[in-house]
Amino acid sequence: MTHWKYKRLWISFMQYINQIARDAMLFLSCLAPVLYGLFIKFGIPAAEKFLTGYYSRKEVLVPYFIIFDLFLVVLTPMMFSFASSMVILGEIDDGITKYMSVTPIGRGGYLISRLVFPLIFSLLVSIIVMNVFSLTIISLEMITVLSFLSSVLGFITSMMVVSLSANKVEGMAITKMSGISMIGILLPFFVSARIQYLAMILPSFWMAKYAMEGKITYLILCIMVSVGWILLLLRKFMKKII
Amino acid sequence: MIQVVDLSFSYTKNKFLENISFEVSEGEIFGFLGPSGAGKSTLQKILTGLIKTYKGRSVVNGIESKDFRNDFYENIGVDFEFPSLYEKLTGRENLEFFGSLYSKKLRNIDEMLEMVGLKNDGDKKVSEYSKGMKSRLNFIKALLHNPGILFLDEPTSGLDPNSSRDMKNIILQEKKTGKTIILTTHNMADAAELCDRVAFIVDGNIKALDSPHNLIMPKGASKISYTYLDGTEKTGECLLSHTSGDKKLQELITSNRVLSIHSSEPTLNDIFMEVTGRVLQ
């Protein structure tokens, strides 16, 4: 029986991957991190070379390399999260989510295959993408932690998008709006002192603080804020999928 | 097989399903009949464990509905009122996917498709199916893993008379294999034909519960009506059990003056109106 439990989850996850592969838009969005990675890996250093020559300064963009990296680390989970939201909204439309609740996979198993497996998958992909394309030399440890935090962020975004939208079109709009929360990454760098703490409800803000200063407090705060969001959204989300 | 005791539930603060009690034994076809909005689908959702916030008891196969474990569904087949199918996949791919969620041995997909007349449509995308074709595919999806208990929510709605006939035959066939079947319908004739017992549900309450036969018999006895010429065409009426008391009829018969004669039994429909004061549909 346990064997079947895992097999079911896997079958359901493959069904999710299948749906992404069959949908040109979702497939391309999952490739976006690689395109962006190529851009920062080759484009940014070339631009830096040009700019330092032009302004005859030692460095122009280098202090901001970590920002490009942070966008890279959130991009993979965000794109996967977008794909998950679209797949789940499509399945709600087709009545699949409700039906899953009366099969042996159950509502819980369905959620694991649509949110938790993708989280793990995007974590792995994100770690690889970061290792290949990252501009600043950050440790594998840091890469893993940041990838994990942003994968959780992707999980939360999916929950939010699915809970708040009635259909795929609204889902796309809300996904775009949730992109605004990425501003949390920029604030610690560009807004000084107290004002930046207005963004303290955004997990991305604490993630950026952690990446900047490496203080464990920021890591814990990021996790706490993330858990808060999950608890806040859980009920609405569960209601939505039956 | 199913015991429901003092069940109540509402989506809102107002009362809705109240004091629902009934039992369904193994191998029985049990019908929920009632007008739109009566709570039939809601009751099915409770029995299948989709709604867990009910009060009272709902026990299926020995297990309380709110406590169903995932494995419990290996033996349950559900055909919701609206199709739950991947529109972008073909009929066959849908059956294969949903079938693969069960650890039981599945029934043959081609045979099942053929059974409901979808033999040549298995490789078409569901988005290209008509409404009735989707209903039929959705129906066999519930049978694929050969469950012991079937919940069918208006399986024949939206079907043409032929498909509807086929589906009713399949339901009777499934009953023969020992399945317990809960059937929701608006259609009195279907209920009378298929169900061993029916519950009339109106405004969240059960107003009557018995076999179609027992519901019909004690209510209106069969009547006959006849027409004859007496200057103009006239009609007369009497109970089938009291023909000897109808002098006019006897006179007409002995003088060969009856123009037409009909007997009519009350239908489940009539009984429904009489018991609940409401019309179906």
Ligand SMILES: Nc1ncnc2c1ncn2[C@@H]1O[C@H](COP(=O)(O)OP(=O)(O)OP(=O)(O)O)[C@@H](O)[C@H]1O
């Ligand atoms: N998810 C829901 N949330 C709130 N109210 C609901 C929900 N589902 C159904 N209802 C309400 O509950 C009542 C009964 O609905 P239900 O679907 O059980 O009726 P039904 O007897 O199956 O009707 P029909 O014959 O039209 O299928 C309706 O008034 C409906 O508006």
Ligand SMILES: [Mg+2]
């Ligand atoms: Mg209904």
